[in-house]
Amino acid sequence: MIELEGRLSALRDHARAWADSLRDHALEADRHPDSLDRYLDLPAFSRLASLQIPPEYNDDPLEAGGHRFYLMDPLERVVCFEELARGDLGMLLGAPGAPMAGVLVAELGDDAQKEWFFEYVRKRPVWTFFGLTEPAGGSAALDLKTTLTARPDGAGWLLEGAKRHVGNATRADVGVIFARTGTGPLSVRAVLVETRSPGFTATPVDTLGLRAARLGEITLDSVEVPAERLLGRHLTSTRRGMWGWLRTFNLLRPTVAAMGIGVAQAAYDYVLTGRRVLRQDERIRLAGMGQRIEAVRQLTRRAAMAVAADPSDGYLASAAKMRAARVAEEVTMSAPEFFGPGALLEHPLLEKWARDARGIEYMEGTTNVQRLNVFAGLGRGKLGID
Numbered sequence: 262m263i264e265l266e267g268r269l270s271a272l273r274d275h276a277r278a279w280a281d282s283l284r285d286h287a288l289e290a291d292r293h294p295d296s297l298d299r300y301l302d303l304p305a306f307s308r309l310a311s312l313q314i315p316p317e318y319n320d321d322p323l324e325a326g327g328h329r330f331y332l333m334d335p336l337e338r339v340v341c342f343e344e345l346a347r348g349d350l351g352m353l354l355g356a357p358g359a360p361m362a363g364v365l366v367a368e369l370g371d372d373a374q375k376e377w378f379f380e381y382v383r384k385r386p387v388w389t390f391f392g393l394t395e396p397a398g399g400s401a402a403l404d405l406k407t408t409l410t411a412r413p414d415g416a417g418w419l420l421e422g423a424k425r426h427v428g429n430a431t432r433a434d435v436g437v438i439f440a441r442t443g444t445g446p447l448s449v450r451a452v453l454v455e456t457r458s459p460g461f462t463a464t465p466v467d468t469l470g471l472r473a474a475r476l477g478e479i480t481l482d483s484v485e486v487p488a489e490r491l492l493g494r495h496l497t498s499t500r501r502g503m504w505g506w507l508r509t510f511n512l513l514r515p516t517v518a519a520m521g522i523g524v525a526q527a528a529y530d531y532v533l534t535g536r537r538v539l540r541q542d543e544r545i546r547l548a549g550m551g552q553r554i555e556a557v558r559q560l561t562r563r564a565a566m567a568v569a570a571d572p573s574d575g576y577l578a579s580a581a582k583m584r585a586a587r588v589a590e591e592v593t594m595s596a597p598e599f600f601g602p603g604a605l606l607e608h609p610l611l612e613k614w615a616r617d618a619r620g621i622e623y624m625e626g627t628t629n630v631q632r633l634n635v636f637a638g639l640g641r642g643k644l645g646i647d
Contacts, residue, residue, distance in 0.1 A: 263562040269340050271326025276341040279305040280348025280523075284610075287349035290473040291613055295465075297355050297432070297473060301386055305345055310357040310386040313338075315367055318379035333367070335512055335565035339519040343558070346523025347530075350617045351473035353520070354428055358382065361391035362437045364512050368572075369451060369492040369505040378453060381435055390436030392424040392454075392479055393506070407481065409440035409450055409491075418452065418491065420460075420484040426623070430463040430477030437492070438481065439506065447498050451505060453490040460484040470616035511575030514582040514625050515565040521585030521621040522561060525554050528596035528614050535608075536599050543599060550592050557584045576638025582621075583631035589618040 265273055282303050290297060300306050311321050312332040323330040332338050345353045359366075359382045366378045382389060398404035407422025420440055424430075435455050442448045456463060460482040468476055493501030529550055539547065564577035593615040597604035605612040622628060638644045 263559055263566075265340065268326065268328040268330075269336065271328055272323075272330055272337060273340050273344055275323070275325035276344035277347075279303075279308075280344045280346075283345065283348030283352045287352060288609055288613065290349070290352050290355070292472075294351075294355065294472045294475045295431075297352070297475075300352070301357075305348070305353070306356050307386060309345075311383055313359050313363050314379045314383055315375070318375065319383060321383075335515050335569045336562060338516045339561055339565045342516050343519040343523040343526070343561075346520040347527045348523075349473070350520055350524050350620075351471045351613075354471060354474035357386040357388045359387075359389050360516075361509065361513060362389040362435075365391070365437055365451060365505055365509045366453070366492065368508050368512075369496065369501065371495045373489065374453065374492060378435070387435065388429045388433040390427050390430050390433040390456075390479075392427050392430075392436060392438040394424060394426050396423055396425040396478070405439060405441050405449060407438065407440040409442050409452060409486070411442075412485075417488045418486040420452070420454065420481040420486055422481050424479040424481075426466060426476050427463075427479055428474045428476055430479050431465050431475055433463075438479075446503065447501075449503050449506070450501060451492045452486045453492065454484060454486060458484050458486075468620075470613075470618070471620040474620075507575070508572040510625050511568050511578050512572050514575060514578035515561050515568060517621065517624045518557070518561040518564065518578070518581040518585035520624075521582075521589035521618070522554060522558050524614055524618045524621070525550075525557075525585075525589045525592040528593045528611060528618075529554060531608070531611060532596050532599045539599075546595075547599075550595065553588050554592065557581065557588050560584060574643065576635060576641075576643045579626070579631040579634035579638070580644070582625060583628050583635065586621040586628060589621050593618040 283305050286300060308323060312323055314331065315333055316331050319331055330337055332341060366375055370378065381387060395406055410419045412419060420438060422440060433456055435453065437451050438454050439449060439451050442450055454461065461484050462480040463477045466476045466478055493505060532547060561581040564581040567574050567577045597611045600608055
């Protein structure tokens with residue numbers, strides 16, 4: 262059992278207070294996802310925008326219980342984001358800041374790129390995006406169709422292609438695009454792109470859940486990318502593209518798992534407070550839900566510690582993400598049954614959580630992708646199971 266003590270307990274309590282403010286606006290944000298800038302006065306929005314930035318670029322960390330937090334450590338993110346997702350997952354994903362793009366820049370960026378990017382997102386609340394998934398090939402890096410071609414005059418690059426299901430695409434100012442410079446596996450590269458660049462277009466994609474995240478489709482029509490925006494220029498060819506992408510996903514999968522736990526915990530708590538008198542069979546069923554949530558929580562914390570020690574060790578992270586997606590769906594689908602046939606109409610939060618929880622499956626790789634990774638870990642003896 263990994264129990265939270267000291268500084269992490271203080272972080273959890275602080276995030277829990279933020280989560281309550283998200284819950285108050287969850288349904289409104291779900292109905293009006295294009296108006297999230299109205300919530301910039303909420304601490305969960307304004308402070309998240311200035312976190313997930315390395316200490317050397319951030320002079321405004323979060324202070325809680327006499328401790329400082331930058332949310333660059335995977336376990337810190339797991340603790341914080343579980344609580345915020347318990348408040349509202351859609352608003353959490355729709356918050357400004359540098360979650361996925363920032364982790365990639367920290368992994369692949371040189372000093373000048375890190376300084377440029379993190380100063381960009383630190384000076385004011387800025388939304389960012391992470392453009393990997395494509396309309397036809399999903400997030401399979403080897404199947405990317407988006408191209409990155411050197412300009413004839415040698416003054417940078419040109420981007421051509423499309424990305425789909427990109428969070429915050431229509432409201433972002435800057436982000437990361439993955440593209441190919443050739444046909445081989447080492448040709449996958451990542452570039453920093455500003456959305457105001459000519460040829461960059463983002464349009465919203467309608468979704469049933471996670472509406473506040475405002476998923477969008479990006480079209481890239483000869484978008485000019487300065488040479489200095491190509492990430493990994495200072496790294497060897499084997500560490501520039503997929504290496505950084507895989508390490509980024511490994512580092513973030515425990516966070517996604519924590520989000521699933523947060524949604525499940527929200528639905529579980531709703532039943533506890535809404536049904537104070539339970540039949541014996543209902544008590545047994547609810548207790549089982551709580552036990553499954555706690556089991557995945559412990560797995561997720563172990564996974565966060567594993568990737569913190571070695572970002573290339575993502576086997577437990579895949580196991581945690583896979584299990585969290587399942588428990589989030591199971592609990593949010595089961596919770597309304599405690600309130601009768603009309604529960605989804607009479608309890609709109611339960612209806613919303615059931616929609617949002619399905620999105621966990623598609624974040625950072627589906628269950629089948631995670632199964633392949635877990636199988637590889639078992640074969641290599643990396644999961645501590647004989």
